[in-house]
Amino acid sequence: MIYRVYNDVETEEIGKKLAEKLTILDKKRAYIAMRGEMGVGKTVFTRGFVSHFGRANVKSPTYTIVNEYRAGGKRIYHFDLYRIDGSDDLESIGYHEYVESDAYSIVEWSERVPEYIPDDAITVTISRVAENESARDIIIEGVEL
Ligand SMILES: Nc1ncnc2c1ncn2[C@@H]1O[C@H](COP(=O)(O)OP(=O)(O)OP(=O)(O)O)[C@@H](O)[C@H]1O
Ligand SMILES: [Mg+2]
Numbered sequence: 001m002i003y004r005v006y007n008d009v010e011t012e013e014i015g016k017k018l019a020e021k022l023t024i025l026d027k028k029r030a031y032i033a034m035r036g037e038m039g040v041g042k043t044v045f046t047r048g049f050v051s052h053f054g055r056a057n058v059k060s061p062t063y064t065i066v067n068e069y070r071a072g073g074k075r076i077y078h079f080d081l082y083r084i085d086g087s088d089d090l091e092s093i094g095y096h097e098y099v100e101s102d103a104y105s106i107v108e109w110s111e112r113v114p115e116y117i118p119d120d121a122i123t124v125t126i127s128r129v130a131e132n133e134s135a136r137d138i139i140i141e142g143v144e145l
Contacts, residue, residue: 032121033110034107053069063083074104076106082109099118122140
């Protein structure tokens with residue numbers, strides 16, 4: 001499925017729609033692999049995703065690797081793997097325990113450690129659209145919205 005959006009708010013709305021869908025499907029756990037270049041809108045999408053569950057101040061966890069939100073009875077782990085240096089770093093933060101728990105993991109730069117992306121991951125790919133500064137194409141694979 002591909003969505004063309006034209007601003008931050010529309011990107012957030014797609015993130016929220018994905019969260020709504022996981023809720024409707026009553027998914028206990030999910031791994032969402034976010035793909036796309038720096039500044040394309042992965043954190044904006046995540047903000048929309050988290051907003052479905054409740055209020056939260058969603059910021060890029062670049063320096064902390066993972067942020068945890070608890071809202072609406074759901075746990076959400078928001079990872080940014082941009083700065084990790086191989087799988088040792090992930091082992092040391094207990095990545096597997098996070099990802100395998102009953103929670104939603106939404107992961108920026110998951111392609112840094114492709115071997116750590118579960119087979120049942122949902123993939124969200126965001127890319128810029130040449131002719132418009134704030135237009136983006138968002139492709140969602142692994143679930144039908
Ligand atoms: N359609 C759009 N969707 C999302 N963000 C947009 C859009 N148009 C413009 N922007 C701007 O692009 C930037 C996206 O920033 P964001 O932090 O979400 O990127 P990111 O992909 O998480 O980057 P990084 O890889 O550095 O973490 C914001 O400044 C946002 O205002
Ligand atoms: Mg980000």
